[in-house]
Amino acid sequence: MILGIGLTSCSTAGTEKFTVAQLATYDGKNGNKAYIAVSGKVYDVTNVGEWNNGSHQGVSAGMDLTQVIGDAPHGKLVLDNLKIVGTLTK
Template sequence: MKKLALILGSSAMLLAACGGEDATDEGDAPDQEETTDQDRTFTMEELSEYDGQDGNDAYVAVDGVVYDVTDVGAWADGEHAPAGGLPAGHDHTEEIQSSPHGTSVLEDLPTVGTLEEE
C-alpha cells in the first residue's frame, strides 16, 4: 500500500511539474508568440525616423528589407561616409547595387523588418 501511495504521489508531482491537467489554469497558459522586429513593416516616413541622429538607431532599406546599421562603423552618426555621406533612414537599393561591394555587406547585418511597397 505504501508503494502504491508513493507511486501515485510521484505521478501527481510529475504531472504538476510538467503542467499536467492544470496547464489551462489562468497564469499557466502557454505564452503567445510575440511579434518580433523582423515582422515589422516600415513606411518610408517611419524608416526616415531611423536616421542615426540624436540617439536614434540607424536603419537602411535594400530590396525591400530593412537593416540595422546602428553599430556599423561605416555608418557612424547615421551617414555612410565612404559613399559620400549617404544618410541612414532611406532606401539605398540603387546605391548598394552599384557599389563595389554590392549586397555582400548585408549578409551579417540584423534585419528589423520590411519596407512597405509604394
C-alpha cells in the same frame, strides 16, 4: 571581421513593417537607431562603425538604398551580415 568592415553578426529576420516615412526616422542622428532598406528588407546599421552618425560614404541612414547599393564597392554581399529588423512597405 567580414569584408573588412568589422561585421560579424548574422542576419535575423524581423517582422516589423516600415513605411518610407517611418524608416526616415531611423536616421542615426541625435540618438536614433540607424536603419537602411534594400530590396524591401530593413537592416539595422546602428552599431556598424562605418555608419557613424547615420552616414556612410555620403549615403544617409533612414532611406531605401536599393538603387545605390549596386554602386558600392562591397555590393549586396555586406547585407548578409546585418540584422534584418523588418520590411519596407509602400
